[in-house]
Amino acid sequence: MNYKHPHGHVFYRKMSHARPKIAYGEGIYLFDESGKRYIDGSGGPLVVNVGYGRSEIVEAMTKQAQAAAYVHALMFTNEATEQLSSELAEIVPMPHPRFFYLSSGSEVVEGAIKLARQIQQARGQATRDIITCRALSYHGMTLGALGVSGRPGLRTPYMGMMINMPHVRPPYPYRLDISGEELAGRLEESIMAYGAETVAAFIAEPISGASLGAVVPPDDYWPAVRRVCDKYGVLLIADEVLVGMGRTGKWWGMDHWQVQPDIMVTSKGLAGGYVPLGFIAAKHDDVELIRQKLGDWNHGGTFSHHPVACAAALATLHILHKEKLVENSANLGPKLGQMLQEALGDHPHVGDIRGRGLFWGIELVQDRESKDPFPVSRHLAWDVAQRAFEKGLLVYYSQGCADGQNGDVIMLGPPLIVNEAQLAEMVGILAEAVQEVLPG
Numbered sequence: 001m002n003y004k005h006p007h008g009h010v011f012y013r014k015m016s017h018a019r020p021k022i023a024y025g026e027g028i029y030l031f032d033e034s035g036k037r038y039i040d041g042s043g044g045p046l047v048v049n050v051g052y053g054r055s056e057i058v059e060a061m062t063k064q065a066q067a068a069a070y071v072h073a074l075m076f077t078n079e080a081t082e083q084l085s086s087e088l089a090e091i092v093p094m095p096h097p098r099f100f101y102l103s104s105g106s107e108v109v110e111g112a113i114k115l116a117r118q119i120q121q122a123r124g125q126a127t128r129d130i131i132t133c134r135a136l137s138y139h140g141m142t143l144g145a146l147g148v149s150g151r152p153g154l155r156t157p158y159m160g161m162m163i164n165m166p167h168v169r170p171p172y173p174y175r176l177d178i179s180g181e182e183l184a185g186r187l188e189e190s191i192m193a194y195g196a197e198t199v200a201a202f203i204a205e206p207i208s209g210a211s212l213g214a215v216v217p218p219d220d221y222w223p224a225v226r227r228v229c230d231k232y233g234v235l236l237i238a239d240e241v242l243v244g245m246g247r248t249g250k251w252w253g254m255d256h257w258q259v260q261p262d263i264m265v266t267s268k269g270l271a272g273g274y275v276p277l278g279f280i281a282a283k284h285d286d287v288e289l290i291r292q293k294l295g296d297w298n299h300g301g302t303f304s305h306h307p308v309a310c311a312a313a314l315a316t317l318h319i320l321h322k323e324k325l326v327e328n329s330a331n332l333g334p335k336l337g338q339m340l341q342e343a344l345g346d347h348p349h350v351g352d353i354r355g356r357g358l359f360w361g362i363e364l365v366q367d368r369e370s371k372d373p374f375p376v377s378r379h380l381a382w383d384v385a386q387r388a389f390e391k392g393l394l395v396y397y398s399q400g401c402a403d404g405q406n407g408d409v410i411m412l413g414p415p416l417i418v419n420e421a422q423l424a425e426m427v428g429i430l431a432e433a434v435q436e437v438l439p440g
């Protein structure tokens, strides 16, 4: 696909095509400078939750920027950060949570694994420096986050530069029909193989996001994982970067199983996409222990606890509450699932349709019987996403879900302000795109 705008001095990750220039956004729509409308069916990679053009957020950011755009967290606190934390404490499933703010998902994951290490040191467990993680997962682009991710395509060029942590199998009911208890058993085997005294934490996505495409674990999975972690003194880090902030119909992915993590991170939707912001949440007792035993947390960040970003997040949080958008996500989730089933469920190359709330994945296969994926070289997910793009629908896509290389999944994750008619339009366009690329 070729667009006429050159990128001048900019370069982007995907270098195969030029991009249209966006003029503005409104609600669930973006408009490029030619006037073409795009329905945001994926919220970027599931970022935009309260929609484009929200003046409440812009006003809150402006007010804070005018008052004090930046203060260094080593010297000051600020009202936006304090108030945001008090309000987040009401909804984060941890006893008396405390919050540390950075910008991207990768940064909060880096921070979380370092925090886990420091909590273990403060507990007198200085030999624990392994972070056990899962295959077919994604936790970010920085070397620490990539070290605990399970995306071979993204990791391979940098293997020599990162610490490769132990990976265990993730839940994936479509391709691996075993119980959550058994999967937690594999985590236990891994912890025992390395020696519990060496394992600081286990990190995982509550509902698998970018790599597997909206895979919901069996109901017994998270309670069983929590038991294993408790048994061996291993901290549980929930990476809610993608599924947090109401995306799946509850505030947090872990809320579906009422399992409390020891550390939680989120980012994408935290400030509605208006500005980058992520948090690391930890239990007060653990933070306090670090203060008592180690003095400080050995971490930082010039832009940590940024007042303007926190003001944007506070305004986003207020909109989510006021407009009952988490409830909207819960109510529309089953309807979206049903629409996808009706439009694509019988397609000979649609292997699985899965998801929760306003986050759904459609896995494409060569053959429904064998579940064989298309080869990665076919670039199928990309082709479908591009066809949808041409038709004015933005979807998220991923390759590698089946075995790390092959396996195509298309994801829908619209802003949480979406309504049923808009979902129907999205599903209609997506079904057309699938049908045109893969005639059924």
Ligand SMILES: Cc1ncc(COP(=O)(O)O)c(C=O)c1O
Binding pocket: 045, 104, 105, 106, 107, 109, 138, 139, 140, 141, 205, 209, 210, 239, 240, 241, 242, 267, 268
């Ligand atoms: C679960 C999860 N963790 C971390 C990240 C990394 O976030 P970022 O791209 O903001 O660095 C992502 C990004 O997709 C993610 O889905």
